Amino acid sequence: MLPELIEELAKIEGFKWIRIMYSYPESITEELVKVIKKYDNICNYFDMPIQHASNKILKLMNRRTTKEDILSKIEMIRTHIPNATIRTTIIVGFPGETEEDFKEVIDFAQKVKFDRLGAFAYSREEDTAADKLPNHLEEDIKVERRDALMLVQQQISQELNAAKVGNIYEVLIEEQVEDKVYIGRTQGDAEEIDSIVYAKCKDKLNTGDFVKVKINNALEYDLMGDVIDELA
Structure with missing residues (x-):
């Protein structure tokens, strides 16, 4: 159903970027990936919350997938759409999570090299199924693991960004932050949760403009570049 819906939306004139958000791994089918690849106005962007990489913890979370299934899904996406x-x-510090379980998360993140990753420490909520599980972790352990995972992702992000220097991207301008400096987003950056592009331009730009930006510098999460041409 989702592939058909997205395809119909893509055919409507005037939709420049269509972005699908928050799709669990089991809902991302090969049919959907092929539709996304087919249309230029569908962002090649997959927001896929895996939640964890230990099969034991995934089962405790009542997730309908395994680490192997997740890896297979990622490989399928990258086979069809390499870019x-x-x-x-990912949620760390879930009840029952051991050091070994957490190491699986770190190893998985380093292997897959997600373009974007958000890590959260498990937060206990009264009367939920997870709240009734044994072996809850101390808060400082959960925070320590969250920070450790984000440090790994920071290094991955910096590595991926460095490889983008010299490339040209279509950027949607959001606002001006300094004289001749604007911030915007590529197709790979969802609003408010992902990275931004700092774009220098001698001409006046407006919110909503699409421009081509050549990247000349890479930060840990964000990119910097020069506008080389405006897009219609």
């Missing part, structure tokens, strides 16, 4: 942006969210 796809894959974003995920």
Whole structure:
């Protein structure tokens, strides 16, 4: 159903970028990936919250997938769309998570090299199924693991960004932040949650303009570049 819906939306004139958000791994089918690849106005962007990479923890979370299934899905996406942006969210410190379980998360993140990753420490909520599980972790352990995972992702992000220097991207301008300096986003950056592009331009730009930006510098999460041409 989703592939058909997205395809119909893509055919409507005037939709410049269509972005699909928050799709669990089991809902991302090969049919959907092929539709995304087919249309230029569908962002090659996959927001796929895997939540964890230990099969034991995934089962405790009542997720309908395994680490092997997730890896297979990522490989399928990258086979069809090599330049796809894959974003995920991971919860660390879930009840029963051991050091070995957490190491699986770190190893998985280093292997997959997600373009975007958000890590969250498990937060206990009264009367939920997870709240009734044994072996809850201390808050400082959860925070420590979250920070460790984000440090790994920071290094991955910096490495991926460095490889983008010299490339040209279509950027949607959001606002002006300094004289002749604007911030915007590529197809690989969802609003508010992902990275931004700092774009220098001698001409006046407006919110909503699409421009071509050549990247000349890479930060840990963000990119910097010069506008080389405006797009219609």
